[in-house]
Amino acid sequence: MTTSNPTPSKVVTVMPVGMDPRKLSVFRMAFRMHHSHQHFQLMDEAPGFAPDLAIVDVDSVEGWGAWDSFRERHPQLPALIVTTTPPADAPAAVIRKPVRVETLFPQMRQLLNNERDVTPPVLRPAVKEAMQQAAALAAASERQSAPQPEEDVAVLERPVAPPPAPKPEPVAPRMEAQRQQAQAPVAAPVRVNFERFDPQAGLFGLLVRLYRLRGNAVITLNEEPLLVIQPAQDRALLLQPLTSLQALCELPSSVFGQQPCAEPPAVFDSEVKLQNLVWQIAIWSSKGRLMRGMSTETPLRLRYWPNLTRLPPIPDAIRITAFLTKTPVNLKLITHMLKVPPESLFSFLAAAWGVGILDMPLRSGTLSVISTEPVRPGARPPAAEALPETPKIVAAEPVAAPTPAPSPIAAPASRPQSGLLSRLLKKVIGL
């Protein structure tokens, strides 16, 4: 699909997404009433025209699924999101409802010109400049980036929610059965392509390299100190507000540098745990994208549990960690077994890799995966007795070592009281 850069006199074709006829008619009316040097038209009124941008309503029954399916079909098309409740981490520019004509059209023009309305925090000129550069880069990337080559796209399963149930109506028994069948949860997952990011690049890449070198260092931005890291003390001194680092995660490696740190600065904005900083920067850099170099078949294992009570939260981190600490598994198996959103999984993997607890062999096969086939509900992985024996407990040993607990992927048949555990889980979550 191609999108063209509009010229002032060009007709701009807008694709509406997630709108019922009532909402569509409101937009249609607004478009007809709007008169300027640039003419906007809805796509359904202009057959044969390729869309220049989209307006995605995420307040319909489909919710954010409308955005997901739109982005899947049109990964490069500029888009505005309209909603009554804009989230803090919206994936595109948002217009809060009620939509006002005087903001809608300027924002559409701005989007077409790839200018983002970013309100920067009060920052030093060098950081301001860098953040502007980040915004420009992001915009340029949207404008210029071509579709990813096939080998750079992971195809995984995304769990899908069952469709919303229609209002029940009096029906005959057989019709009722058919209706229930139609409403049954969707068993077949949707296959989705996912974007990648380079974990060696940018602020994240540099931070991870220095973190692993274990020496004190100053990270600079355009040759001005940005933050000081002291890995031995698990400490980072931020010379700018933590929140300002999020935008800097967009910048290329070339603007960052490093200097030896003889003396820590006397004045700084805040002090954070270095591991927490690496974890947070990983989340901001990943943005739910998969690390480059990781294939869907790559065996993954966590060396140990991250300190999840003190690290920036990632949805489903406990569940993912529990799986990955037990046995090497690949992405296909994780997504199939756990049904977690891939974006959470990818952010988690980036963060775990950043803090150095993710074993990810370069050559596939170094870690043996329990199976590349989906595990059926009734199947059971190696039994406890099949696991390698651990050393017996000896008083002289530094740490006693009992036999490992049973493998995590116990089948329902082997878990006579999984109902109890499920109810306990529900109870604890609700506390």
Added chain:
Amino acid sequence: MRAYDNKIIFAGPVGAGKTTAIGAISDIEPVTTDAKASDMTLNRKGHTTVALDYGVLKLDEDTKVHLYGTPGQERFDFMWDILSQGGIGLILLLDNSRPSPVKDLQFFLNAFRDMLKIAPLVIGITKTDIKSSPSIETYAGLLEKFDMRPPIFEIDARSREDVKELVLALLFSIDPGLEG
């Protein structure tokens, strides 16, 4: 086939926060059997648990999960075996401010070795604000040598969220695919 006895065991040395942790999540006011400390415990706290702590998570009218806190002193270790039989899992709390928390870890793993053959372990490290060493990485590194990878979290035993995380980690350690 393993039969659960609907109970979670909280263990750990004196002063690690077992009583407090149970109180953070229990549906009832925890039943405690504290008494004035009369031994070495006096150095760490005025009152201590001399029998056990008891709390409950009520799942419905008929189903409860019992939360047992074992007494911390070694002279009560005869109770640990009895308490731990049939437990869903063990939550071990370690007080980082004690002289040798790594030895405490070793001691309790040994004491509960029978239970840990069939039940998962979760470790909560308390009082890291008083003493940050050993770090989580140190504990994890020691256990990793024996191919043990239990959840190890820094916690504040007074924090319901922190104690919840321990229980959630315990449940997902049994079954990462568990759904509530």
